[in-house]
Amino acid sequence: MSLSALSLSALGHHVQTPGYDRTQHTPGVLHLGLGAFHRAHQAMVFDQLLACGDTRWGIHGVAMTRPDLVNLLRAQDGLYAVRVADDQGLRWQVPGALWRMSVATTERDAVVQAIASPSTRWVTLTVTEKGYTPPLGQLLTEGLRLRHQAGLSGITIASCDNLQGNGHKLQALVHAQIATHEHSVQDADFLCWLDAHCAFPSSMVDRIVPAATAEVMAAAQEALGRADHCALSTEGFWEWVIEDRLADPADAALLRSAGVRVTGDVHSYEEAKLRLLNGSHTAMALIGAVTGRPFIASCIGVPHIRSFVHRLMSREVAPHLARSDWADYRDALIARFGNPYLKHSVHQIATDSSQKIPQRWPASIWGQIAQGASFEHHALAAAVYVRYTLGVDEQAQAYALNDPQAASLLAMGAAQRSEPEACVRALLALENLWGKALPKHAAWTARVTHWHQRVMTHGVDQAIQQLLEQEA
Known part of the structure; x- marks a missing residue:
């Protein structure tokens, strides 16, 4: 038997599992770049917020090109185990923040619609340094344009990649995409809304997360008593420093409560x-x-x-x-x-x-x-x-x-x-x-x-x- 929502209750007390309802709410975060790093970093931060009763931090995770991981995660109801190892020893945790999965290349419309969803409050990105390309700008712009047309609130779009001033680079990418259109009143209104109501904070994230290996999967099988094809290993240390420039300023206190450093000096x-x-x-x-x-x-x-x-x-x-x-x-x-x-x-x-x-x-x-x-x-x-x-x-x-x-x-x-x-x-x-x-x-x-x-x-x-x- 594999790890799944049905098998969570059977895991031992030595494994930390989500105690909140994962089925009654719509994701509030869209994440682009569904890889090992995100699942062992931001997803675990959002898991903390969900565990405190704030249901707005469930994740719709998007793999940018390949469906392999998404297929595996879907089969496990978005669940996976993380082995956290440091000088205090080992512990196992199953974060529950990943509620929905998509693949950008084959389910593009679902991703665009998710950016424009009334429940979406944040878009986060770990698409690597080479991922900041016009197609990414186009994807974000299409979703944000739909939000604007629907009269919805602005959102926070947070880059978490290893680029200095990553938030500013991401904002410039979206601006450049808007500039490729013929100038119109609608474009001018959209740009004003974007700059007034959406936030592109820069951030720095730090945690060592190796690629998944057969050794970690075997260790997960032993610890959980069931197969986990998405298991990860990471260290105890983590850091997330984000610019205090958020669409909803109240999010700053929430993030700080989960251990995130919100500052003017990223x-x-x-x-x-x-x-x-x-x-x-x-x-x-x-x-x-x-x-x-x-x-x-x-x-x-x-x-x-x-x-x-x-x-x-x-x-x-x-x-x-x-x-x-x-x-x-x-x-x-x-x-x-x-x-x-x-x-x-x-x-x-x-x-x-x-x-x-x-x-x-x-x-x-x-x-x-x-x-x-x-x-x-x-x-x-x-x-x-x-x-x-x-x-x-x-x-x-x-x-x-x-x-x-x-x-x-x-x-x-x-x-x-x-x-x-x-x-x-x-x-x-x-x-x-x-x-x-x-x-x-x-x-x-x-x-x-x-x-x-x-x-x-x-x-x-x-x-x-x-x-x-x-x-x-």
């Missing part, structure tokens, strides 16, 4: 997360991929990699952050990276690196350059990225580059054994990765070239150890 938190957590995650993922270490915990558990990551964050990232408690955040990150239960795949994190690196590394590099300080740790990380484009690790095991630019990266990377310096220059010349100015910075190119030569000759581990001795 930027310092999102900046710290992007550069400290995400930036070091990308560096470790590339190191792990090239050296054949499968998980982040496998990397941070190696003393010289741990020292490299600590110094990357402390010396080259932290000096340019506004978050005052960055040292505590850094130390918590080091501990979180080592959580043995998470098994966060380096290849999963290395996915779409060409989209992630521009958000995570260049600002810190430029901060160091402006101060005349060392950027050696970032230069070595960039050299490992160049080595990563070879598509084979140091044990001669091939791996796939799951990246929008995979074909061109592999083509450039193929030359690094015969023409290593030319390969480095070609990859560092990509303005969509590094910006317009960094490719022209001679010292940056020289140091990446230097470390690439060490990586190719002696391997990544020896290159890291050399850097630690050099920069002691």
Whole structure:
């Protein structure tokens, strides 16, 4: 038997389950990007609010392209187990906030109608950095236009992706979509309504949620006494910082009651997360991929990699952050990276690196350059990225580059054994990765070239150890 609404009452007391009615109310949240992260983060926050008796936070979850997960969740009545692991031990929870599921590519009208539903108060998004495209803007605009035409209230549309100023980017995307129409009185009225009554807060979300694995599903089977094809594993730590710019200002107090930080200063938190957590995650993922270490915990558990990551964050990232408690955040990150239960795949994190690196590394590099300080740790990380484009690790095991630019990266990377310096220059010349100015910075190119030569000759581990001795 699989996990379902009928089987909830049979679960043991060691599993936290929803005690509220999931059938008598309409979802108040539409979420775009129904993946593991949302289900182990915002869905659990909304589950808390529902457990307190506020029935407005049920979720209509939307997978953007593939139906696989939606089909599995439908078969389980939107239920799934989450294993939460930290230094206090393990606990299992079945959140109940996911009430309805759709697939955007095949059920587009249902999604548009859901945005326009009188019960919908929030739209949240985790569509990844590469998801902010005109089709997304069109989908949102169609639903919002229907709301306006029906004379309904405005809503909060909250981006939760790893983009600085994500709320402003999302609002600009919708504005751009409206601008593609021929200007009319209706468009002008719609735009006025949108700006006056809808809110696009920026937010930062933080929780490590690996992709689902067979090991987690087997653990869920043992803990629940029944099959769960959607089980997840995560850490105890979570953070959600959202801009105090909400369509219903009363939501701020509700979110705070569930542990969300509602503030006028999201930027310092999102900046710290992007550069400290995400930036070091990308560096470790590339190191792990090239050296054949499968998980982040496998990397941070190696003393010289741990020292490299600590110094990357402390010396080259932290000096340019506004978050005052960055040292505590850094130390918590080091501990979180080592959580043995998470098994966060380096290849999963290395996915779409060409989209992630521009958000995570260049600002810190430029901060160091402006101060005349060392950027050696970032230069070595960039050299490992160049080595990563070879598509084979140091044990001669091939791996796939799951990246929008995979074909061109592999083509450039193929030359690094015969023409290593030319390969480095070609990859560092990509303005969509590094910006317009960094490719022209001679010292940056020289140091990446230097470390690439060490990586190719002696391997990544020896290159890291050399850097630690050099920069002691």
